[in-house]
Amino acid sequence: MAEPEHGARQETGVLEAEEQSREGLDNERIQAILDAVEAGDAPAVIAELEPLHAADIADFIEQISSQQRRAFLALSADQLDGDVLSELEEGVREEVIEALPREALAEAVRELDTDDVVDILEDLEDIDQAYILETMESDDRAAVESSLAWPEHSAGRLMxxxxxxxxxxxxxxxxIDFMRTEDxxxxxxYHVILVDERHRPSGYVTLGRLLSARRAMALSELVEESFLSVEATEEEEEVAHLFNKYHLISMPVVDQSGRLVGVITIDDAMAVLDDEHEEDMLRMAGVNEESSLSDRIIDTAKGRFLWLFINLIxxxxASLVIAQFEDEISxxxxxAVLMPIVASMGGNAGTQSMTVAxxxxxxxxxxxxxxxxxxWRELAVGMINGSAFGLIMAVVAGFWFGLPMLAVVIALSMFATLASAALSGIVLPVMLDKMKVDPALASGPFVTTVTDVVGFFAFLGLASVMLL
Amino acid sequence: MAEPEHGARQETGVLEAEEQSREGLDNERIQAILDAVEAGDAPAVIAELEPLHAADIADFIEQISSQQRRAFLALSADQLDGDVLSELEEGVREEVIEALPREALAEAVRELDTDDVVDILEDLEDIDQAYILETMESDDRAAVESSLAWPEHSAGRLMxxxxxxxxxxxxxxxxIDFMRTEDxxxxxxYHVILVDERHRPSGYVTLGRLLSARRAMALSELVEESFLSVEATEEEEEVAHLFNKYHLISMPVVDQSGRLVGVITIDDAMAVLDDEHEEDMLRMAGVNEESSLSDRIIDTAKGRFLWLFINLIxxxxASLVIAQFEDEISxxxxxAVLMPIVASMGGNAGTQSMTVAxxxxxxxxxxxxxxxxxxWRELAVGMINGSAFGLIMAVVAGFWFGLPMLAVVIALSMFATLASAALSGIVLPVMLDKMKVDPALASGPFVTTVTDVVGFFAFLGLASVMLL
Structure with missing residues (x-):
C-alpha cells in the first residue's frame, strides 16, 4: 500500500515511551531481580518486573533454581498476573499456584480469556478448581465449565x-454497528462469524474486508473462500494441523448439532503445534514427554529410566545372539572387533528411515x-547405501585383518543390515500408526532390536558358515 | 459474547453451497483424478480439482508418483494457480514450474502477495526470475526485488x-475512512500500524479494537501493549520464535533506519516454525534437511550417505579401542557378549541428554x-541411572556367567558410561552452539563417539585390570 499522507503532526511522546518501556530479559535484568530477591526487597522486585512482558517473567521464573524461585515467590507471588500463569510450563506453574494465596489466584485468573482459564484449571486439584470457579462471574464460569466438559486435548478445551x-x-x-454497541x-x-438461525456457522468475514467494504454490502458477499469449522471433540493436534495446512487465522468450533460454541485462534494452534513437535522429538529420543529443565532431578531420572530399561532388554x-557364536569369536x-560396526551402522540407518517416517x-x-x-523407496535407499558401505567395509576389513573371506562376510552382512534397517525403519512406524500407537514413542525400541539382531546374526552367522 | 439477535431471516443458499463445495482430499478423490489423468481427459481433471483447496491440490501433486505427476502436469499445468505453487514443497515445485509454460507461470504468480512471490522466485534460475519480474506490475516488481535484496532466510524475505x-x-x-477509500x-x-513522520512504526491497533471504538478516539489510545518490530536482516527462525513466545499475530519489519518496509503475519511464522522443527528433527537423525518423500531415490541415498559415513568413522x-583388548576377549x-550392552546403553542415555539440550x-x-x-542436573541424572543400571547388569551378568568380578566390572563401566554419556550429551551441544555450529546437525557423531569409546574402554579396560 502507498505511504499514507501525513496529517497534522503532533509528537506523541507516549507512544515512544511505551515502545521503549517494553524491555527484554537479559542476564543483567535477571541478576537485578535476583539481587532484589536476596535483599528481601519486594518493591524493588516488582519494579524490575514492571517493564517485562508476561512471557519474559515466566521465562525468568522457569530459569532460576528452585531455591531462588521459592524466595522470589514469597516476595512477589500475589503480584503476578494471570498472563504470567498462562505462560508458565506446567510443573513450574503448579509451584507458583501453590505459593499463591487463593484470593490472589482467583484475582489473577479473572482477567484471562476463557481458554487460558481452562488451561490453568485443567491442572488444578478439584477443590482449588471449585474455589476459583466460584469467584468467577456467572457467564465466564458457565463458559469455563462447559469447556472443561470436553475431553482433554480436544478442540473444546482449546477454544x-x-x-x-x-x-x-x-x-x-x-x-459494525453491532460491534460498536457491544461493550x-x-x-x-480477526473474523466476524456468520451464523444461521440455529446459530450454526456458515462462513466468516475478515475484519480487514469488513473495514474496507461499503456499509450496504451484504456480509455473505465478503465471506472467505476457505471456511472450516471443527467439532469440539476433535483432537487439538488435528486442529493445529488444519491451521498450518490451510493458513487459517481462526476457526469456529461447533457442538454435535453444528451450533457455534467457541472459536480457536492461530496463536493457540501454534502453541499446540510447537508442543506436538517437542513431544515427538523427545519421545523418539526416549525422554518422558512431560520432562522439562525445571523438573526435579529424581523425576527426570525416573522419566528416562523406563526407556533405558526397554533399551536394556x-x-x-542382541547379546543372546552374540552368545550363540562364542566359539567363533574365540x-x-x-x-568381536568388527561386529559393533555392523550394528552401529544398522542402528543409524534405521533411525534415519524411522525419523522420516x-x-x-x-x-x-x-x-x-x-x-x-x-x-519401496526406503528399501531401495537402504540397499544402495548397504552396497556402498558393504564395499567400503570390505576394503577396510581386508586391509586391517588380511582375510579376504572376512571382507566378503562383512560386505554381505552390512548390506543385509542396512537394507533391513531401512525397511523396519519405515514399516514399523506405519504399522504402529495403523494400530493407533504413537509411532514416535514406540518405534525406537522395535527398530533397534531389529537392526541389532539382524546385524549381529548376519555378521556372526555368515562368519560361522563362510569363515570357520 | 451474547448470541446476537437474529434479524429478518433469509435462507442464503449460496453460503451453504459454498461451505459444502470445499471438499477434502480423500483416496476416492485421488483415484478419480488419476483415472481422469490416465484417460487423458483434461476437463475431467480440472473438474475434479475445482472444489479442492490449493493446499490439497499441492498434497495430491506431492503424493503421486513422479510418472503420474508428469502425466498430470501435461494435462493441467497451465490451470494451476499461484496458490498451489506456493503450497508445494521445493523439489516438486521445481518439477511443476519446469512443466509450466512461462506465460502461465507469470500469470499464476501475478495473483500472489509479494511474500509468496518471493518464496517462489528464490528458487528459480536467474533467467526465469527475470522473465517473471518483467511481466509484473511495476509496484509489485519493485516490492519483490527489494525483498529479494535481503539475505536468504531473513525477515526481509519472509515479509x-x-x-x-x-x-x-x-x-x-x-x-477507517482511509481504508474505505483505498481500493x-x-x-x-490484522493490525493498522501507526507510523511517525519518518515512517517508523511506533505501535499498532488491532482491527477488532478499531471496529469497536468511537470514531473520535485517538489511535494512540488503542495501541496494543506489547509491540515489537524486527529489522529486515533478522533471521526468520528468530522471528518465528518471537511470534510464538509473545503470541503475536503480525509484526512490522523495518530497515536499518527504522522505517517500515513490510509486515510478517503469523501464518508465515508458523510455517517457519514448522520447518525449523522438521530440520532439527531430521538433522538429529542424520537426514539431509532438504530430503522429502518425493525426492528421487538416488538423491535420498546420497543425502543419507554422508551421515552414515561419519558414523562409520x-x-x-570405537573398534580400534576394542582391538586393543583382543587378548582379553580371547x-x-x-x-564380547556383554560389551555391546554397555555401548548401547551409553548411546541411548547420550541421545536423551542431547535431545533435551x-x-x-x-x-x-x-x-x-x-x-x-x-x-550439573544432567550429570546427576546420568549418575543416578548409571548406578541403577550398573546394579541391574551386575545381577544379570553375575547369574549369566557366574563370575562375581565380571559383575563388578560391568557395574562400574555402566556407571562411567552413562554418566559420561549424559555429560557429553549436554556439554557438546552447548559448546557447538557457542561456536555457532548447529547443535542439531553436529552433536550426534560427537556424542556417539564419546559414548562408544568410553563404553568399550571402561568395560574392557576394567576387565583387563580386575579380571584377567
Missing amino acids: QSETVAVPQDWTVGAA WLPDQF TAIF ALVAL VRALATRELTGQNTRRVI | QSETVAVPQDWTVGAA WLPDQF TAIF ALVAL VRALATRELTGQNTRRVI
Missing part, C-alpha cells in the same frame, strides 16, 4: 467461548496413497 | 511489502543463566 457472531443475512453496516469484545478476534536380546577375535506421519505426508511407494 | 500504515496522530474515524488492501491484515574408532568371550537451545530455554545448573 475460547467468546465469539463474535452475527446473522448471515446482515450487512456490513449492521455488523465487551474478546481480546483477540533389547540390548540383552577362534577369530576380529569378529514419524515426521511424515505427523504431517500427514505419508498417506494410504503413497505408503507402498515410500516403503 | 509482505503490502502494509496498512497510518500516521500515529490519526483518529479511529480517519483510519486495494492486502489479503490478510566413529564406529571404526581369554574371556563373555566380554538441542530442543532447549532451539526454544531458548537453555540460557547463560541456567547452563551450569542444567549441566
